[in-house]
Amino acid sequence: xxxxxxxxxxxxxxxxxxxxxxxxxxxxxxxxxxxxxxxxxxxxxxxxxxxxxxxxxxxxxxxxxxxxxxxxxxxxxxxxxxxxxxxxxxxxxxxxxxxxxxxxxxxxxxxxxxxxxxxxxxxxxxxxxxxxxxxxxxxxxxxxxxxxxxxxxxxxxxxxxxxxxxxxxxxxxxxxxxxxxxxxxxxxxxxxxxxxxxxxxxxxxxxxxx
Numbered sequence: 258x259x260x261x262x263x264x265x266x267x268x269x270x271x272x273x274x275x276x277x278x279x280x281x282x283x284x285x286x287x288x289x290x291x292x293x294x295x296x297x298x299x300x301x302x303x304x305x306x307x308x309x310x311x312x313x314x315x316x317x318x319x320x321x322x323x324x325x326x327x328x329x330x331x332x333x334x335x336x337x338x339x340x341x342x343x344x345x346x347x348x349x350x351x352x353x354x355x356x357x358x359x360x361x362x363x364x365x366x367x368x369x370x371x372x373x374x375x376x377x378x379x380x381x382x383x384x385x386x387x388x389x390x391x392x393x394x395x396x397x398x399x400x401x402x403x404x405x406x407x408x409x410x411x412x413x414x415x416x417x418x419x420x421x422x423x424x425x426x427x428x429x430x431x432x433x434x435x436x437x438x439x440x441x442x443x444x445x446x447x448x449x450x451x452x453x454x455x456x457x458x459x460x461x462x463x464x465x466x467x
Contacts, residue, residue: 292324312404340391387425
């Protein structure tokens with residue numbers, strides 16, 4: 258599996274493209290902003306997007322969707338139902354108004370255990386609430402796209418609306434049960450492996466002690 262990453266927007270959210278070598282169909286994980294930049298990267302790599310996969314619904318992970326859907330009108334957006342916005346098309350955060358996932362077209366929901374096909378690849382959804390109620394980790398072959406559930410050396414904040422430290426600790430314990438050699442591709446900062454995080458990430462170690 259091939260993975261291509263880019264940092265987007267003022268917060269530097271990681272957006273990932275992944276695909277099977279030899280097959281042009283790809284998925285876009287968390288197009289945080291600058292959707293035109295994502296579209297240009299897709300085209301430069303000779304790829305064809307078949308899905309936008311969201312790890313959660315915060316604005317810094319979704320703002321590139323309109324430009325991508327303008328370029329690819331039928332492109333579906335997958336998100337956990339708890340993070341779609343509950344029928345509201347806008348939300349307030351940090352004193353500003355942002356669109357919710359409900360504001361976009363062709364939104365589909367996924368939940369624990371659901372699978373999404375990306376060409377010959379299969380993506381499996383793992384519910385990991387804590388940062389948000391609908392946070393998920395997406396597993397594809399040897400990669401975990403962890404959003405703001407697990408970072409290299411840290412975790413996502415739990416003090417925003419819907420956040421729960423106890424739920425995050427439970428989600429981390431679930432992740433810690435997976436194999437060490439899985440790559441960790443988080444929503445911010447650099448990548449890692451699950452084994453490295455189990456050895457050095459304070460929060461993951463704390464979760465295992467709970």
